[in-house]
Amino acid sequence: MKVLIIKMGYSEALHPGSEFDETASLGEVLRTTVILHLFKNDQVTWLIDWNQSPIKNPRPLLENNPLIHRILPFNPISILQLQSEFFDVVINLERVPGICALAESINAESKYGFRFDKILGDVRPDFHYTLEPYMSIDTKREMKKPWQEILFNLLGKSWNKEEYSLGYQPGRLKTIYDIGFNYQVGTSWPLKAWSIKNFHQLENKLIQKDFHISWQQGMDNLQDYIDWIHSCKMIITNDSLGLHLAIALKKQIIALFGPSSPDEVYLYELGTKILPAGNFSCMPCWNQKCEKKKSCMEEITVDQVYKEVIRLLPDAQRDYQRNNNP
Structure with missing residues (x-):
């Protein structure tokens, strides 16, 4: 099965009023890696923006991760490539209109996360399973769910305490x-x-x-x-x-x-x-x-x-x- 994950950290997926920010939120990228455990036997592509400074480049979070088949940079060449491929699953966790429009244009059997409303010209959180409840501050306060559980529920799965999956593994320093x-x-x-x-x-x-x-x-x-x-x-x-x-x-x-x-x-x-x-x-x-x-x-x-x-x-x-x- 071919899976495409779109998560660059441009937006805080569950924060009402979160705005597009070209400076990547790397915490958002890292904590999303928990869903990789659902696709251990699949070919996973992750789309990121690696045209960032060394401290803001998300590649070390994902690179050399055995659960990721390939990492693609967010640029015109990759966009054309993705629009010509077919995926079984596309997961878009960015609330940016242009990226949502890209997710809409990719051929896939199933899509999850945020989509682009062609009539309103804006983002909608209801590809396959609605994220709408998490867009309200009052509702978010009442739900009290961890991000991992929300992500697994989004994909129709139950979260069983699966952990983050960090690509870069440090080894140059001991615990000092x-x-x-x-x-x-x-x-x-x-x-x-x-x-x-x-x-x-x-x-x-x-x-x-x-x-x-x-x-x-x-x-x-x-x-x-x-x-x-x-x-x-x-x-x-x-x-x-x-x-x-x-x-x-x-x-x-x-x-x-x-x-x-x-x-x-x-x-x-x-x-x-x-x-x-x-x-x-x-x-x-x-x-x-x-x-x-x-x-x-x-x-x-x-x-x-x-x-x-x-x-x-x-x-x-x-x-x-x-x-x-x-």
């Missing part, structure tokens, strides 16, 4: 840090960030317990970034690409959530999620700008995170000392 601070977030969602001030205060508390801390590295090259995450035993992270890479690499995780939905991210029992201590009826809002005087992420306290580190890594500092002393 107790904790990595994955503090940056993408420019599209600045409200997801926990403050640098809080990370510094947390560092001061942790180094008193002899924890070995590393701040986010490899931000000029995606492979270097993956290597850095691989070098850490635990990752403390905002809701960002680093969170999904930590999941794929099976790191211990403390994930900080505020304006985005913690229910959409499944941690596979690798750690814990921390939410603001206060009662915020607006969470999650998926807004890029906060309408409140104080954002929800400001209500996640340093003590909250510190207590979870001690609970999850009680012997980390001794492990580090043992591994680094002659």
Whole structure:
């Protein structure tokens, strides 16, 4: 069976109001790899935009993945090729009108995801199984389903805790840090960030317990970034690409959530999620700008995170000392 997956990270598939962004959301690409387990014996083609900077090029997430038969670049030559082929299944997870129009034009037995409405000239989330319920913020708050389950349901399947499938496998660095601070977030969602001030205060508390801390590295090259995450035993992270890479690499995780939905991210029992201590009826809002005087992420306290580190890594500092002393 021939399968085409269209997921470049141009749009947040389940975020109402998500706009086209030429800067790829790589977390969206990585967490979509979970559906590859449904096509282990098939020929899978993945369409991506690899005309990106080294840190935004999604190829390392997919390249050398045994579950992917070929990766095609999003360019006029590939478009002509795809329009001349036949596929058994086309899965389009981009909400961009032009890409939806491309998905409409490809010959296939079955199509899933977003389509192009030729009358309205706009995107519709109802190729085969409707995604319409997930376009409403109120409905999304009530459903509380992880992305993996939503994707499998989209394809008419049941999700049985299948995991991400990362192409690039790091090997140049061993685990040398107790904790990595994955503090940056993408420019599209600045409200997801926990403050640098809080990370510094947390560092001061942790180094008193002899924890070995590393701040986010490899931000000029995606492979270097993956290597850095691989070098850490635990990752403390905002809701960002680093969170999904930590999941794929099976790191211990403390994930900080505020304006985005913690229910959409499944941690596979690798750690814990921390939410603001206060009662915020607006969470999650998926807004890029906060309408409140104080954002929800400001209500996640340093003590909250510190207590979870001690609970999850009680012997980390001794492990580090043992591994680094002659």
